[in-house]
Amino acid sequence: MIKKERKKPLKVISLEAILGRLPLNYQNRPYIEDELGKAMAGWRGEQAIDFHLSFLPKEQTMILHDLRLEDNENRFFQIDTVLLSSKFHLILEVKNMAGTLYFNNDPQQLVQKLNNEEKAYQCPILLVERQRLQLQTFLKKFQIPEVPILTLVVISHANSVIKFAPNFYKAKQCVIHAAAIPDKISGIKAPFKNEILSQKELKKAARILVKNHQPLNKDYLEHFNIPKSDILPGVHCPKCRNLPMERKRGYWLCPSCQHSSKNAHIAAIYDYSLLINSKITNQAIREFLHLQSIFATTKLLNSLNLKKEGQFKGRSYFL
Ligand SMILES: [Zn+2]
Structure with missing residues (x-):
């Protein structure tokens, strides 16, 4: 069985290691702690997704996590979670965001309202659409027969309120709360009856994705401008x-x-x-x-x- 399990992200591990070896009064500390908090929230969100995914029927589906792949133009693309099956693939982009999340379509962006503050983010629907095209091209390159690739944006924060601009139909279809994953997936897969990939091809696709995964080895000391000599x-x-x-x-x-x-x-x-x-x-x-x-x-x-x-x-x- 080919599996790429979700491990504690290297970013979380690195930032924890750095904080463990800096004096408590180190000037950059609050900033690194803040970054660690964000990375932890992302990781917790992805773990919450795993719980809901565990309710899916195991047979004929492969779930891969945290892939970082290089496309034809030497650009890297990251996929939180992808479900591979012989009939279709499904990319899940996980957002662990609190507050009220408003999906606006003109301009297309995600607006988060939290503690009386408004913050705009790049629309995750655009991001996941781009991942879809990149994954499609990637699998084609390895002669894997083409199957439809679907996308979902999953909000993993249980208490967030999701709202859509009135005519933003696409967002209404593809943005869900994590708890709705099993229901949504059974709805999605209903129309796909044809097995396009053989079990052998499905395994090959999974193997290729896992093999080509390139973890990001970022120098976090350099990123935070911390000389190695400051590390205790x-x-x-x-x-x-x-x-x-x-x-x-x-x-x-x-x-x-x-x-x-x-x-x-x-x-x-x-x-x-x-x-x-x-x-x-x-x-x-x-x-x-x-x-x-x-x-x-x-x-x-x-x-x-x-x-x-x-x-x-x-x-x-x-x-
Ligand atoms: Zn002790």
């Missing part, structure tokens, strides 16, 4: 988040809460590779973890079964 080194206490723990013989000890851990360094090495350098050397990790001995560092790194490159002093490790 050391091993976090898994219990109280104190930084740094002290290395004792074969374990880590938290000077603040006295918690001890054998493998607290793993998270720190992951942070290092995520934020500082994906190429890990003995010396760099020794400094980052506050270890004294080259030998102990080698032992820790070897125990992680990382991919290795080079010999002796010049050896690098990759997560």
Whole structure:
């Protein structure tokens, strides 16, 4: 079975790692916290969708999440969720927005009213239409027979109020609340009776999409203008988040809460590779973890079964 499960987004992981290694009074902090809040809201919205999708009959449908694909013009397009079937495909664009959401068609934009404030956004219907064309072209390139591609904009915030401009029929058809997903999909699929794709072709389509997924490896430190030297080194206490723990013989000890851990360094090495350098050397990790001995560092790194490159002093490790 080909599956691309929804994982915690790299953006959320990166921003959490950065915030965990900046002093509490760091000047950029509120801005990064704000960005993390938005990324978390998006992720929560997508998880809410998964719950409603779990009510769909499992057979003959493949659900892929968080795809980032390159189109013919070297532009990337991202798809939150796509359902693939032998009769049609369905793209879901998820918006976790609170308040009153007004879909205006002249000009076509989404206006959010929240706490007596009005904010306009690009209309997600336009976005999902573009994704439809890009996905269509993408699958064509790999000789997958063409099936109709449908689109839905899903509002995952349970308490938001959705409103439409009176003559905006398209929006009325394709914008729904998350809870309406199973009903909407059974309505959508009713007219599609012909199986265009064989099971083999359907699996091939899913495999191609998963294989061509290119995660966005954004340098968030650069994005937030944070010099690497501002990132606090050391091993976090898994219990109280104190930084740094002290290395004792074969374990880590938290000077603040006295918690001890054998493998607290793993998270720190992951942070290092995520934020500082994906190429890990003995010396760099020794400094980052506050270890004294080259030998102990080698032992820790070897125990992680990382991919290795080079010999002796010049050896690098990759997560
Ligand atoms: Zn502690």
